[in-house]
Amino acid sequence: MQVLVRDNNVEQAMRVLKKKMQREGIFREMKARRAYEKPSERRNREDAEAIRRTKKAARKQAIRDGLIAAPKKKPLVGRGLPRPGAPGAPSAPAAE
Template structure:
């Protein structure tokens, strides 16, 4: 995973890195591996994950076929305008 640091802005690069790691599921994986998981618990978790994936796939398929309405788009907060560049 790679993040570019622009103009020595480490805080912004760190935010981007955290967002990428969240999207990839790194934090979830770290939390899961922090303690021992019994084989029976692992089977239960993997089965639940498989069921969740199958339901999501079926829901998306039904939306594509028009059997279910498409999800409502999430309202995005308005971003403040960027400051103008200062000429020296």
Template structure:
């Protein structure tokens, strides 16, 4: 994994590195390796994750086809000095 430091901005580079590690699942794997997981527990966990992924994919597909309503957009309180209906993400 590689992160470029621009203009000696190490804080920004660290933020980018943490985000990349989060996306790759490094933190989740480190947490899982702290203690031993029995093979039966691993099977149960992986099966549950697969079910969760398939349900999420089916829900997204149904939303695309118009069978389910799309999720509502999040509305955030306006910051002082910002436009009244500007959503922050």
């Protein structure tokens, strides 16, 4: 895995590396390898993960088919946009 450091900005490169490692599942694997996992526990965990994946895929398909309602979208507050009513936030047009 390789991350480029631009303009000696090591902090940003570290954030990018951490995000890549998170996406690849390296942290999860390191945590799992801290202690021995019995083969029976491994089978049980893998079975549970497979069931979770299957349920998630079925739920997504049901949403696409319109059988169940999609979950409500979360507001964009905290994702780089100012809160409504905060200083510097665009104000809503006044109803007259």
